[in-house]
Amino acid sequence: MEIDDKTLEYNDEFMNERTQFLGGPLDPLAPPLLTEDFLQANNNFGFEKMWNSGIVCPTCRGCSRRIEWRQWICETPGCSFTYSVPQKTMKVRDAIAQGFTYDKQWHDKQIGIRFGQKAMGMYDVYEYIIPSEGPDEIAGVIRHFVANGIINGQPDGPNDLFHFMQERDFGLKRYPARQKGCKCTKGCVGNRDSDKDSHW
Numbered sequence: 001m002e003i004d005d006k007t008l009e010y011n012d013e014f015m016n017e018r019t020q021f022l023g024g025p026l027d028p029l030a031p032p033l034l035t036e037d038f039l040q041a042n043n044n045f046g047f048e049k050m051w052n053s054g055i056v057c058p059t060c061r062g063c064s065r066r067i068e069w070r071q072w073i074c075e076t077p078g079c080s081f082t083y084s085v086p087q088k089t090m091k092v093r094d095a096i097a098q099g100f101t102y103d104k105q106w107h108d109k110q111i112g113i114r115f116g117q118k119a120m121g122m123y124d125v126y127e128y129i130i131p132s133e134g135p136d137e138i139a140g141v142i143r144h145f146v147a148n149g150i151i152n153g154q155p156d157g158p159n160d161l162f163h164f165m166q167e168r169d170f171g172l173k174r175y176p177a178r179q180k181g182c183k184c185t186k187g188c189v190g191n192r193d194s195d196k197d198s199h200w
Contacts, residue, residue, distance in 0.1 A: 030056035036085050045094070046087030052174075057081050069172040089166050092152060092159050122151055 033055060039046055054065040055072050062076035071084035114129040123145040132139040152158045 030061070033058065033083060034085060039085055039088070044088075045090045046085055047090060051085075055083065065174070067173050067175075069174075070169055087166070089163060092162055120145070123147060 034051065038044075044051065052066050054063060056063055057074040057076060057079060059081040060074065060076045060079040062074055062079060064072060064075040066072055067075075070087070071082055074081040113131065116127045116129070118125050118127065120143075126144040126146065128142040128144070130139040130142065131137070147158055
């Protein structure tokens with residue numbers, strides 16, 4: 001049945017009708033701030049993906065990104081709220097455990113890049129063979145040299161550098177990627193109107 005929307009009338013009684021919600025408790029629209037207790041309880045270091053997410057400012061309710069390495073800073077003009085949780089120093093073995101795994105079958109069959117692993121000197125080498133247009137032609141080879149425990153454990157080697165970088169504040173920031181032609185100052189995601197601040 002077709003409905004002619006030009007003949008519909010506004011019904012105040014219908015618009016003000018309310019039905020009692022009978023479901024369970026709802027999660028808050030604005031997620032709570034992550035805490036040091038949560039970090040400890042979940043054996044986090046403060047570098048995991050969830051710790052890189054933005055926050056909803058409890059002062060002004062503005063949405064802000066995680067830009068600075070050590071803390072969150074509210075991006076709403078005039079709001080001076082900052083928040084941080086002490087980060088734990090991550091050991092090299094923990095970082096390696098969270099690293100990427102190499103799936104030879106996925107590389108070979110799914111994306112057509114042949115993958116192999118071999119040893120060269122003191123290094124483990126992951127080799128990626130890039131195909132060309134012809135069936136047996138290759139465009140090139142990429143070799144990723146991965147140091148092992150002997151190299152990493154040298155004085156002032158990668159292990160020491162890894163710990164040094166965690167213990168110092170270098171003022172690192174995450175800058176937004178911009179779409180082609182975008183002139184906004186905050187960067188943009190999809191078709192978002194970047195000139196308008198988002199608030200909860």
